Amino acid sequence: MDFAPFDRRRYPTLPVRDGYREWAATYEDVVEDEMDLRLLARIESVAWAGAGRVLDLACGTGRIGAWLRAHGVARLDGLDFTPEMLARAEAKGVYDRLIQADMLNTGLPAASYDLVLEVLADEHLEQLPPLYREAARLAAPAGVLVIVGYHPHFLMNGIPTHFKQRDGEPVAIESYVHLLSDHVKAAHRACWVLAEMDEGVVDDAWIAKKPKWERYRSHPVSFAMVWAKR
Numbered sequence: 160m161d162f163a164p165f166d167r168r169r170y171p172t173l174p175v176r177d178g179y180r181e182w183a184a185t186y187e188d189v190v191e192d193e194m195d196l197r198l199l200a201r202i203e204s205v206a207w208a209g210a211g212r213v214l215d216l217a218c219g220t221g222r223i224g225a226w227l228r229a230h231g232v233a234r235l236d237g238l239d240f241t242p243e244m245l246a247r248a249e250a251k252g253v254y255d256r257l258i259q260a261d262m263l264n265t266g267l268p269a270a271s272y273d274l275v276l277e278v279l280a281d282e283h284l285e286q287l288p289p290l291y292r293e294a295a296r297l298a299a300p301a302g303v304l305v306i307v308g309y310h311p312h313f314l315m316n317g318i319p320t321h322f323k324q325r326d327g328e329p330v331a332i333e334s335y336v337h338l339l340s341d342h343v344k345a346a347h348r349a350c351w352v353l354a355e356m357d358e359g360v361v362d363d364a365w366i367a368k369k370p371k372w373e374r375y376r377s378h379p380v381s382f383a384m385v386w387a388k389r
Contacts, residue, residue: 195307235254291346
């Protein structure tokens, strides 16, 4: 779904690769752990330390990779299509291998991973089915897919993925609204079964960091889904 009808801020918008190329230097100063890491920590159906071979799709600066290593993941690859983000990830030293490729067409061998993750990237995809199909191709027969995303409800409140440029002016990155039902439909078509789901809301921890978000208190801002192959 096009984000334009919900866009209240009317920031200039960059294509995804261009946006993350520019944002790479300050990305970790902006993205809050409440958005994604807190949801990962609440997942009960995945034993991280026993996950086997893991692939971090759209790994960015390696925030998620560092979290996974800290939670016992022993074999970890990362993939992203933005060289500037990959350079940040490489500096962390948490990945066994880093691959520069599109997460929808990775070029990696089929059935290579026991666990595939994609965190805070699906809102930049015009369509979801290619993501779920590629993840299903990459996952082993008993593989698991974990997706943590920017909640469509919050996007529909008019707040796109955005950051401040060097001159201090805000700029958005191309985004699309995918309803949670869109995820379910795309996942089912790729033979995934939902094993667990959670949603993160704006609460005291969020408002302590972003006081202006008081008006969004209790609104869902992110979600986590765990999918199992059927």
